[in-house]
Amino acid sequence: MEQVLFRHNRPGRVVTFKEYCDEGGFNALRKAISEMTPNEVQQAVIDSGLRGRGGAGFSTGRKWSFVPRDLPGPRWLICNCDEMEPGTYKDRVLLEHNPYSLIEGITLACYALGVRHAFIFIRRGYEKAANNLARGLMEAKEAGLLGQHILTSEFSVDIDLHLSAGRYICGEETALINALEGKRPNPRSKPPFPATKGLWGGPTVVNNVETLANVPAIIAKGPGWFKGLARNAEGAGMKLFCVSGAVQNRVCVELPIGTPLREIIDGPCGGMKPGTKFKACIPGGASTQFLTPEHLDVPMDYDTVAKVGSRLGSGAIIIFEEGCCLVAATLNLITFFARESCGWCTPCREGLPFVKEVLTRIEAGGGEERDIEILREHVKYLNYTFCALAPGAMAPLDGLLRHFEAELREHIVQHKCPFK
Amino acid sequence: MIPEQLRKSLEARVAHAFSAREAAVDVMKDLQFHYGWLTDEAVGEAAEILGLSRLQVEELATFYEMIYRRPVGNKMIHICDSISCWNAGYEKILDHLKARLGVEVGGTTADGQFTLVPCCCMGRCGDGPLISIGSTIYDHLTPELVDQALEIERLSGTAAPDHKGQA
Ligand SMILES: Cc1cc2nc3c(=O)[nH]c(=O)nc-3n(C[C@H](O)[C@H](O)[C@H](O)COP(=O)(O)O)c2cc1C
Ligand code: SF4
Ligand code: FES
Numbered sequence: 001m002e003q004v005l006f007r008h009n010r011p012g013r014v015v016t017f018k019e020y021c022d023e024g025g026f027n028a029l030r031k032a033i034s035e036m037t038p039n040e041v042q043q044a045v046i047d048s049g050l051r052g053r054g055g056a057g058f059s060t061g062r063k064w065s066f067v068p069r070d071l072p073g074p075r076w077l078i079c080n081c082d083e084m085e086p087g088t089y090k091d092r093v094l095l096e097h098n099p100y101s102l103i104e105g106i107t108l109a110c111y112a113l114g115v116r117h118a119f120i121f122i123r124r125g126y127e128k129a130a131n132n133l134a135r136g137l138m139e140a141k142e143a144g145l146l147g148q149h150i151l152t153s154e155f156s157v158d159i160d161l162h163l164s165a166g167r168y169i170c171g172e173e174t175a176l177i178n179a180l181e182g183k184r185p186n187p188r189s190k191p192p193f194p195a196t197k198g199l200w201g202g203p204t205v206v207n208n209v210e211t212l213a214n215v216p217a218i219i220a221k222g223p224g225w226f227k228g229l230a231r232n233a234e235g236a237g238m239k240l241f242c243v244s245g246a247v248q249n250r251v252c253v254e255l256p257i258g259t260p261l262r263e264i265i266d267g268p269c270g271g272m273k274p275g276t277k278f279k280a281c282i283p284g285g286a287s288t289q290f291l292t293p294e295h296l297d298v299p300m301d302y303d304t305v306a307k308v309g310s311r312l313g314s315g316a317i318i319i320f321e322e323g324c325c326l327v328a329a330t331l332n333l334i335t336f337f338a339r340e341s342c343g344w345c346t347p348c349r350e351g352l353p354f355v356k357e358v359l360t361r362i363e364a365g366g367g368e369e370r371d372i373e374i375l376r377e378h379v380k381y382l383n384y385t386f387c388a389l390a391p392g393a394m395a396p397l398d399g400l401l402r403h404f405e406a407e408l409r410e411h412i413v414q415h416k417c418p419f420k
Numbered sequence: 421m422i423p424e425q426l427r428k429s430l431e432a433r434v435a436h437a438f439s440a441r442e443a444a445v446d447v448m449k450d451l452q453f454h455y456g457w458l459t460d461e462a463v464g465e466a467a468e469i470l471g472l473s474r475l476q477v478e479e480l481a482t483f484y485e486m487i488y489r490r491p492v493g494n495k496m497i498h499i500c501d502s503i504s505c506w507n508a509g510y511e512k513i514l515d516h517l518k519a520r521l522g523v524e525v526g527g528t529t530a531d532g533q534f535t536l537v538p539c540c541c542m543g544r545c546g547d548g549p550l551i552s553i554g555s556t557i558y559d560h561l562t563p564e565l566v567d568q569a570l571e572i573e574r575l576s577g578t579a580a581p582d583h584k585g586q587a
Contacts, residue, residue: 086502087504088541163449165484166485166486286502
């Protein structure tokens with residue numbers, strides 16, 4: 001199958017700078033600088049249909065187009081490599097095999113946006129990815145592909161790495177901006193959106209690793225080619241899916257957007273773990289709603305997954321087998337979110353521990369019928385928070401209530417977890 | 421007091437930044453590496469180097485998972501307790517670690533070698549259950565593999581520089 005992001009991968013090691021260049025690497029940057037205006041690069045990304053791979057799925061080219069080009073002072077680009085959404089490990093796998101597509105993608109984005117200085121924000125624990133990037137940046141600089149007067153043109157860009165010290169909320173784009181500035185990483189209020197007022201008050205674009213790493217291929221081979229890679233007519237491009245849970249092979253694979261869930265499980269994952277049956281999955285990382293066996297044929301694209309009440313999110317598929325208690329699974333997820341709440345706003349800071357308490361009680365056999373209504377109300381209340389962390393936390397709970405209310409009730413009626 | 425050489429390297433890091441406080445996380449990490457944890461003295465030194473108040477440094481130090489404002493053992497053991505590792509059975513590994521080390525979560529072993537703490541998703545969800553000891557990852561764990569990992573880390577206890585979970 002055609003691979004875009006994984007095209008340069010070597011088994012068990014990182015691709016070298018020379019190998020990447022020999023396979024056409026940095027030709028997109030050459031093409032853009034010599035043949036295209038910044039606006040044409042942006043238009044190609046709009047036309048390609050590329051949507052943000054960090055979770056929200058917003059059109060990348062359109063996001064770039066919101067950046068005002070006439071304000072005095074610098075503009076900024078930040079690559080989001082926080083990747084702390086449980087279940088998600090795609091950006092790490094990509095960067096451990098190939099840091100160059102991202103470096104080239106960032107440079108192209110800076111060209112389109114007129115950005116002179118970009119940052120890559122890397123989570124703690126991704127030392128190998130960070131080392132690959134640090135080396136890649138040096139190699140690109142020595143080859144005249146980065147820094148002052150790239151390829152002897154008027155275009156100059158520097159890229160800096162920022163190594164974080166670990167906290168999920170730093171992945172939220174405005175918290176990330178505070179973190180980069182060396183401030184306490186609580187989110188900022190939106191509006192103003194970063195596109196107009198972000199890092200040090202300047203227009204700022206925040207994009208995910210996978211998003212930016214797709215840009216070189218779009219420029220090299222054209223937006224039409226990219227769009228046509230998807231399996232479904234509305235879709236565009238390829239997607240990294242990283243699978244965990246009860247499958248035979250827990251792998252990270254690049255597949256066309258729109259590939260049905262069932263094919264991902266039965267194909268690269270080698271089916272369910274022997275002796276287990278599919279019960280449910282979370283399709284896009286911890287902050288997405290459960291899907292059930294009836295959804296196995298849903299094409300994995302943004303709008304199609306949204307239509308069945310969940311989100312494609314980061315493409316992190318977590319699979320649960322028959323016999324696995326989804327109340328306990330939801331409790332684990334809520335515990336994560338309660339711990340990672342940044343504490344800034346009351347509904348999230350107080351609400352998540354309360355929801356955790358109710359679920360703990362139900363799982364331990366002490367739940368009451370009215371607890372179900374309490375949970376349902378909180379799914380509503382926790383939408384009114386300062387940032388998207390708490391609504392994200394409510395997504396699996398919402399899924400539990402919609403698809404597995406009987407399982408919740410069974411805990412209450414039996415005064416114990418029916419799976420224990 | 422920190423050695424002159426460390427102070428110089430921290431000041432150089434700050435000089436490279438657009439604004440001094442942008443270097444705050446790097447400065448805290450290096451000071452922590454020097455002291456073993458971010459001591460009160462280190463908070464004061466960070467404040468001075470970054471041009472911040474102690475309270476502003478405190479605000480940052482208490483936010484991050486990998487900055488320790490209390491004494492910790494020579495090596496941190498982090499165990500991922502997020503959803504994919506839960507599904508892979510991290511709880512059994514945690515129980516085993518607690519028994520082997522004779523500590524509860526958050527505790528430091530009597531010999532001061534290890535501190536055990538749970539942590540969020542390590543971005544290796546296909547390889548769980550897993551832990552990190554210092555900067556080394558041990559994945560696809562079974563209780564036997566945990567014992568081996570502890571053995572290896574005890575032996576390399578004093579020789580290798582300890583990164584406390586960060587490079
Ligand atoms: C709590 C929270 C955590 C997030 N974590 C990440 C992350 O780790 N990586 C990421 O790319 N986006 C993350 N996002 C989404 C970012 O805010 C932002 O939308 C994204 O980086 C935009 O890039 P994209 O348009 O390329 O997807 C997070 C959002 C929230 C609310
Ligand atoms: S919703 Fe939670 S994480 Fe977001 S600002 Fe409020 S307290 Fe912080
Ligand atoms: S859930 Fe444990 S590494 Fe991601």
